[in-house]
Amino acid sequence: MQNQNIGAKSERTAVPKHRQLPLCRLIVKVVAAKLQASQQKLSFADMLDAACVGLASHESAALKSILYLCERSRARSHAAAKYLMARQPKPQVQMLVETALSLLFGGTYTEFTVVNQAVEAARLDRRTERFAGLVNAVLRRAIREKTLLLNRIAEDPEVRFNAPRWWIERIRAAHPEHWTEILELAAQKPPLTLRVNRRRTTPEEYLEVLNRAGIAARRIGPEAILLESPRPVEEIPGFAMGLVSVQDAGTQMAAHLLAPNPGDAVLDACAAPGGKTAHLLELFDCSVTALEIDPKRTELLKATLARLGLFARVTCADAADPKSWWDGRQFDAVLLDAPCTASGIVRRQPDVPWTRRPDDSYSLAKTQAKLLKALWPTVKPNGKLLFCTCSIFPEEGIEQIRRFMSENADARCIPIGKSHVNMLTLLPREESSTYDEAAAARDRFTFEPPVHDGFFYALLQKTA
Numbered sequence: 001m002q003n004q005n006i007g008a009k010s011e012r013t014a015v016p017k018h019r020q021l022p023l024c025r026l027i028v029k030v031v032a033a034k035l036q037a038s039q040q041k042l043s044f045a046d047m048l049d050a051a052c053v054g055l056a057s058h059e060s061a062a063l064k065s066i067l068y069l070c071e072r073s074r075a076r077s078h079a080a081a082k083y084l085m086a087r088q089p090k091p092q093v094q095m096l097v098e099t100a101l102s103l104l105f106g107g108t109y110t111e112f113t114v115v116n117q118a119v120e121a122a123r124l125d126r127r128t129e130r131f132a133g134l135v136n137a138v139l140r141r142a143i144r145e146k147t148l149l150l151n152r153i154a155e156d157p158e159v160r161f162n163a164p165r166w167w168i169e170r171i172r173a174a175h176p177e178h179w180t181e182i183l184e185l186a187a188q189k190p191p192l193t194l195r196v197n198r199r200r201t202t203p204e205e206y207l208e209v210l211n212r213a214g215i216a217a218r219r220i221g222p223e224a225i226l227l228e229s230p231r232p233v234e235e236i237p238g239f240a241m242g243l244v245s246v247q248d249a250g251t252q253m254a255a256h257l258l259a260p261n262p263g264d265a266v267l268d269a270c271a272a273p274g275g276k277t278a279h280l281l282e283l284f285d286c287s288v289t290a291l292e293i294d295p296k297r298t299e300l301l302k303a304t305l306a307r308l309g310l311f312a313r314v315t316c317a318d319a320a321d322p323k324s325w326w327d328g329r330q331f332d333a334v335l336l337d338a339p340c341t342a343s344g345i346v347r348r349q350p351d352v353p354w355t356r357r358p359d360d361s362y363s364l365a366k367t368q369a370k371l372l373k374a375l376w377p378t379v380k381p382n383g384k385l386l387f388c389t390c391s392i393f394p395e396e397g398i399e400q401i402r403r404f405m406s407e408n409a410d411a412r413c414i415p416i417g418k419s420h421v422n423m424l425t426l427l428p429r430e431e432s433s434t435y436d437e438a439a440a441a442r443d444r445f446t447f448e449p450p451v452h453d454g455f456f457y458a459l460l461q462k463t464a
Ligand SMILES: C[S@@+](CC[C@H](N)C(=O)[O-])C[C@H]1O[C@@H](n2cnc3c(N)ncnc32)[C@H](O)[C@@H]1O
Pocket: 269, 270, 271, 272, 273, 274, 275, 276, 277, 291, 292, 293, 294, 297, 317, 318, 319, 320, 337, 338, 339, 340, 371
C-alpha cells in the first residue's frame, strides 16, 4: 500500500473541532433553507448546497442532518402540525413548527431542548418572533398528546411510508411481495458504503486503517466497505488522497458486470459524477471515454478522476447524439447508467417521491430508450452494453430491455442475477451478513452484496 502513514488520526486532527452552532440557530437556517427552496423551486439537493454556503464542514453536516430528518418525516410533521393547529399559520411559522416536530419525534434531542430551542429560534427572526408563544403552545401540546397524536396520524399510509399515495401504489403494483419492506427501508437513513481504490490499497489493508482509527466497519463486496456509523467524507481516512470513494455496494456491481478486457475501449455514456467510470479504471486496464451532458456535472466528473489519480477522455456531450462526439470507432464495452426516477435510492434522496410526478417514469423511460437506440451502433460485434438505472420501476428496467430486445435482433441478454428473466432488479436490502468472498469469486453474475440500494442491470451482447 502506498502512503503507509495515511492514518485516520492525522486527517481527523486536521479538521478543526469548532464549537457547534446552537440548535436554535440551526433551526433558523433550516427554516430559511426550506423557504428559499419553496420560493425558488429548488430541488432538495440544490437546497442542501445553497443552505451550506459559507458554513464550516461540521456545521454543514449538522444542518444537513436536520434537513434530511425533516424530509424523511415530512408527511408525519405535516400531518401533526395540521392536527395541532386549527388554522394554517404563515409559511415561516408553519415551517418552524414542522421542523420542531420532526426534531421532537426524531429522538436525537430531549423534548425540553427542542421546545426551548424552537421558541428561541422563533424569537431570533423578526418574521416569527410574534409567534414564539404559539410555537411554545403547539409543541407542548404535541408532547402532552404525543401517543394519541402519533397513533391517529400513523393510520395514514402517506405518514407511515413518507410518500404520496400514488407512489405507494406504484411500488405496491411493481413489487407486490416486497412493497412494505421497500417503502419502510426508503424512509430510513442510508448506510455509508465506501469503495476501495485498488490502484492504491486493498480492502484488507483499508479495513486495518479503519480499525486503527477506531472506526467500526465491515466488508460487504469485492471493494465495498460499510461504515457502521456514517460520517462526513472529511473524517474518512485517506478520502482526500483517493484511497476510497463513497459508493453504494449495489452500484459497485456495474464495473464487475461489464468487466472489460485489458486494452478494451470503453464508453461510459452518462458518467458524472464519475463513480462507475472511476471504479472501471481502478479495476481494469482499459481506456475510457466518459460523456456527460451537463457542464457543471462534467466538472464534478473531472474532479472525481483527479482526486483518484485516474485518466479518462472526458467530453461534455449528448450521448443520444453520437454524431456530435463519436468518431465512428466502435467500443468493446458501453456502460449506459441512464437518467431515471431514482426510485431505488429514496433513502438517499428522500424528496424523490414528493417531487416526481406519476408520469415521470414513462417520460424517463422514453429518454432511456432514445439513449439505448443511439448507443447500440457504437458497440462492436460481440461487444457488450451494460444498461442500468437506480430505479425499481419495471418501465425503467425489465420492460425497457424486453422492448429493446424485441426491436433489435442482434441483442442478446447475458444472464445475470438469480431470477429467470436474465436481468437483475436489486431491491433495497439491509442485512447483517458479511461479504461472501467465495460466492463473489465463484460467479460475479449472481453475487449480490448484503447491503445495497435499489438498482436495475441488464447486460446486453451484440451477436452480429
Ligand atoms: C445516473 S447519473 C450517472 C451516475 C454515474 N454513472 C456515476 O456512477 O457516478 C446520470 C447522468 O447522466 C447525465 N445525462 C443525462 N442525459 C444525458 C445524455 N443525453 N448524455 C450524456 N449524459 C446524460 C446526467 O446529467 C447525470 O449526470
